Amino acid sequence: MEPAPGPQEKYQLITRNLQEVLGEDKLMAILKERELKIYWGTATTGKPHVAYFVPMSKIADFLKAGCEVTILFADLHAYLDNMKAPWELLELRTRYYEHVIKAMLESIGVPLEKLKFVRGTDYQLSKEYTLDVYRLSSVVTQHDAKKAGAEVVKQVEHPLLSGLLYPGLQALDEEYLKVDAQFGGVDQRKIFTFAEKYLPSLGYGKRVHLMNPMVPGLTGSKMSSSEEDSKIDLLDRKEDVKKKLKKAFCEPGNVENNGVLSFIKHVLFPLKSEFVVLREEKWGGNKTYTAYEVLEKDFAEQVVHPGDLKNSVEVALNKLLDPIREKFNCPELKKLSSAAYPTPSKAKPAEKGTKNSEPEDVIPSRLDIRVGKVISVEKHPDADSLYVEKIDVGEAEPRTVVSGLVHFVPKEQLQDRLVVLLCNLKPQKMRGVESQGMVLCASSVGEPRQVEPLDPPAGCCAGERVYVEGYEGGEPDEELKPKKKVFEKLQADFRISEDCVAQWKQRNFLTKLGTVSCKSLKGGSIS
Numbered sequence: 001m002e003p004a005p006g007p008q009e010k011y012q013l014i015t016r017n018l019q020e021v022l023g024e025d026k027l028m029a030i031l032k033e034r035e036l037k038i039y040w041g042t043a044t045t046g047k048p049h050v051a052y053f054v055p056m057s058k059i060a061d062f063l064k065a066g067c068e069v070t071i072l073f074a075d076l077h078a079y080l081d082n083m084k085a086p087w088e089l090l091e092l093r094t095r096y097y098e099h100v101i102k103a104m105l106e107s108i109g110v111p112l113e114k115l116k117f118v119r120g121t122d123y124q125l126s127k128e129y130t131l132d133v134y135r136l137s138s139v140v141t142q143h144d145a146k147k148a149g150a151e152v153v154k155q156v157e158h159p160l161l162s163g164l165l166y167p168g169l170q171a172l173d174e175e176y177l178k179v180d181a182q183f184g185g186v187d188q189r190k191i192f193t194f195a196e197k198y199l200p201s202l203g204y205g206k207r208v209h210l211m212n213p214m215v216p217g218l219t220g221s222k223m224s225s226s227e228e229d230s231k232i233d234l235l236d237r238k239e240d241v242k243k244k245l246k247k248a249f250c251e252p253g254n255v256e257n258n259g260v261l262s263f264i265k266h267v268l269f270p271l272k273s274e275f276v277v278l279r280e281e282k283w284g285g286n287k288t289y290t291a292y293e294v295l296e297k298d299f300a301e302q303v304v305h306p307g308d309l310k311n312s313v314e315v316a317l318n319k320l321l322d323p324i325r326e327k328f329n330c331p332e333l334k335k336l337s338s339a340a341y342p343t344p345s346k347a348k349p350a351e352k353g354t355k356n357s358e359p360e361d362v363i364p365s366r367l368d369i370r371v372g373k374v375i376s377v378e379k380h381p382d383a384d385s386l387y388v389e390k391i392d393v394g395e396a397e398p399r400t401v402v403s404g405l406v407h408f409v410p411k412e413q414l415q416d417r418l419v420v421l422l423c424n425l426k427p428q429k430m431r432g433v434e435s436q437g438m439v440l441c442a443s444s445v446g447e448p449r450q451v452e453p454l455d456p457p458a459g460c461c462a463g464e465r466v467y468v469e470g471y472e473g474g475e476p477d478e479e480l481k482p483k484k485k486v487f488e489k490l491q492a493d494f495r496i497s498e499d500c501v502a503q504w505k506q507r508n509f510l511t512k513l514g515t516v517s518c519k520s521l522k523g524g525s526i527s
Contacts, residue, residue: 005065007031013065014210017058017266019186022196023208030180030208038062038181038210041072041120041173044090044097047341049231050317052104053267054215058183060110061270069115070177073097076120077169080162088505091495092340094119099333100234103324108271123176124169132175132202136168139201148194151187171195174207181208215266216249216259232317234324235337241321245314250306255296260306260313265292268316277304278312339492362489364504365474368424369440369466370394371456371511377414379406383431389414391437393421394463402435408451420454420466420502420509420516424480425487442496442518443525452521454502457514466516469507494526502526 005013010031015021030036040055042048062069075094079087102112123129148167170191174182182192192209199206217231232244250260268275269292277287277295283305289295298304328337372391375398380386385406390398401421405414422438429435444450456466480486493505502509502516509516518524 010036010065013061014067016061017212017270018210019213020189020211021208022192022211023181023206026206027181027208036062036065036067036181036208037070037179038067038183039070039072039173039177039179040183041074041077041170042097042101043074043078044093045078047233048097048100048104049233050263050267050321051215051217051231052101052234053108053263053320054212055183055185056101056104056108056110057267057270058212059105059115060108062183063110063114070179071101071115071117072120072173072177073101073117074120074170074173076124077166080166080169088493089340092336092492096336096340099327099336100324103327104234104320107320107323118177120169120173124173129172129176132172133165133168135202136172136198137165140168140198144194144197148190151190167191167194168198171199175199175202175204179207181210183210184212185214186211187214212266215262216257234321235328236321238318241318242314245310245317248310250310252306253300253302255300260309261296261299263313263317264295264309268313275316276312277308278315279305279308283308335488335492339489362486363471363474364468364490364507365471366477366480366486367422367490368476369509370421370423371460371462371464371466372399372419372421372437372439373462374414374417374419377411379411380431380433386430387411387414388433389439391419391421391439392462393423393437394461399423399436400434401437401439402430402433403439405439405441405451405453408441408449409453414453417453418456418460418462420456422487424476424478426479426482440502440526442500442502442521443527444521445524450521450524452518454509454516454518454526456511456516459513460511464511466509466511468504469510471507491527496521496524496526498522 007028011028014027014031014036015024021027027036040059042052042055059069059071073094075090078093079090098117102117105112105115142164145164145167149163153163153166167190170188171194174195182195184192189209189211192211196206196209232241236244245260248260250258255261264275274288274290275292275295277289279285279287287304289298295304299309328334370393372393375390375392378388380388380402385404387403387405389401389403391401392398399421420440422440423436425438427434427436440454442452442454456464477486490504495503495506496518497503497506497508500517500520500522502518
């Protein structure tokens, strides 16, 4: 077992490859007494890309140095930054970020149990935090607020007030997360100095600020989520990675604004402490570098060819991306990804002899959701995890419905209870039994998985219509066409509120007697 690093070794690990540190003396003083508490925040806006491996590799350094690390998913900041994340997509994007950041950390060998994960809205809507926002706004000038956010908040001709609030919230996060230091890119410097200036005016202490350099993108400028050619997405296919790296700026002998070299320096070297340049034997064969400076010198002197450098980065990068791709290959995360970042719809070309039709509205009133009463429940004859239920939905005959609830809801709890049934799915056979609907249930987010059928308000009758607030009118589709995926698109925004109420985009599921709810699964999904 290796001996624990001393204060000086910890300091070296914490500060290596950083561009700037504000508060070096304070940092060393803390390390001589105890472990450093530090946080890194990310606004849940555009899709994370491979440049996010840069802060991830520093987080690995912090953990090696014994730091207590908090990762903040800054969902409220994402909304305040010129609504880069629309309110209705905020929850979906935050969930996407949580999954993808954890997958990135796992791919580089960072133990998740040593990290604390927090959402901004977990505490930024509290009475105390809100009061501090008002207190801060009473001492901060408009000039200082605008200046602080100039490098981070999207700059527009007519700036919104929300963008002026952004730096103040980021400053307050340091106090409310109870940390000694904040880590970010050097583009955050003005917000960091803003925090140092204004937090003491509220009686809070200055923090240490650690800044990474900005890593050039593949085009030679900053790697950005909004510039498709400047970045490699974490879920890009191998052929896309190859194509983007092939087009990347990597001029022979030029080490300035070289995104390929920068990625090696700030991600690959810190993770492995070496980098292998792959070459054919006729060009000298493979060469292993144990110091980045030697590689950079060889590239500057054109001993290493750009093509070999790109091919070597491609191999190393795909090793990092493979476990992330594998994790996001499951149906649940594929659905989350497409829902959080919907592709802008394009009109399909008209079929021969027809006119282009208007795009269909995907709205909740297209779903035929009704209150049902379970008349009988039996185990499926050929599937241990399935029930076969007879459910009265106000029609001449009860419907036969197959549900995968055996491991979650005892048979006696289903018998004679009211449920919420989606009635206009195309009937399909499940292990030989045709199912004529779907019992809608709340499902927990974490493990172990818990499932609870949704509860209509007491006093409802079988067959009563269930609708979403604001979508009471409109006739449901006679039958939802599987290829159109109307239900799947709407379901992506189904959620259980903190009051256990079923919602679509924060609008309640209702009957004429009140709200549809579940027993206890706050924040859960609905399926």
